[in-house]
Amino acid sequence: GENVEQHPSTLSVQEGDSAVIKCTYSDSASNYFPWYKQELGKRPQLIIDIRSNVGEKKDQRIAVTLNKTAKHFSLHITETQPEDSAVYFCAAPVYGQNFVFGPGTRLSVLP
Amino acid sequence: DAEITQSPRHKITETGRQVTLACHQTWNHNNMFWYRQDLGHGLRLIHYSYGVQDTNKGEVSDGYSVSRSNTEDLPLTLESAASSQTSVYFCASSDLAQGQQYFGPGTRLTVT
Numbered sequence: 001g002e003n004v005e006q007h008p009s010t011l012s013v014q015e016g017d018s019a020v021i022k023c024t025y026s027d028s029a030s031n032y033f034p035w036y037k038q039e040l041g042k043r044p045q046l047i048i049d050i051r052s053n054v055g056e057k058k059d060q061r062i063a064v065t066l067n068k069t070a071k072h073f074s075l076h077i078t079e080t081q082p083e084d085s086a087v088y089f090c091a092a093p094v095y096g097q098n099f100v101f102g103p104g105t106r107l108s109v110l111p
Numbered sequence: 112d113a114e115i116t117q118s119p120r121h122k123i124t125e126t127g128r129q130v131t132l133a134c135h136q137t138w139n140h141n142n143m144f145w146y147r148q149d150l151g152h153g154l155r156l157i158h159y160s161y162g163v164q165d166t167n168k169g170e171v172s173d174g175y176s177v178s179r180s181n182t183e184d185l186p187l188t189l190e191s192a193a194s195s196q197t198s199v200y201f202c203a204s205s206d207l208a209q210g211q212q213y214f215g216p217g218t219r220l221t222v223t
Contacts, residue, residue, distance in 0.1 A: 034212075098144065098159050101155070103152065
């Protein structure tokens with residue numbers, strides 16, 4: 001089936017540093033790319049998304065960049081804080097499957 | 112406020128029993144989804160619906176069924192529960208087919 005690859009699977013950063021998580025997809029028709037954050041024991045929640053008609057979108061300390069030619073998109077978190085510690089999931093639409101989620105990245109922000 | 116709820120939140124059942132997990136949303140969204148979440152696999156799509164009377168199979172649909180008789184509800188049925196179906200199940204809904212999904216709080220199902 002269609003895969004969405006996500007790297008790294010775990011990421012530890014010092015508080016105040018930046019974190020980058022990358023996802024790759026294979027369906028060239030995909031045009032909507034969300035990122036979800038899931039805190040321990042909670043439900044996933046959307047933190048940012050991007051549509052294929054733009055290359056970058058920012059929301060305060062969070063940004064997403066999209067490279068449609070290379071079929072990858074990345075989540076950037078700047079000035080990380082302890083409350084950013086969570087599992088982050090990317091997702092990409094796949095024909096006949098609606099969305100496929102990546103396997104997740106566990107981010108730990110160390111004080 | 113609009114919301115999406117799931118019940119029960121926790122369920123223990125025996126192998127071979129039929130189990131139904133409820134999902135109810137008050138967003139008036141046409142699109143609803145069921146996922147299972149297991150360590151190392153992220154969220155995997157079980158079934159989804161784009162509207163009343165519409166249902167579609169997802170990546171891991173074997174052993175599961177859904178029905179959509181109204182906009183608000185998409186119950187998930189495990190026809191004959193198996194230990195491999197022990198998981199956390201999330202329901203979600205969205206306004207756009209390719210748009211933000213709002214997730215329910217999840218149901219932790221244990222099949223013994």
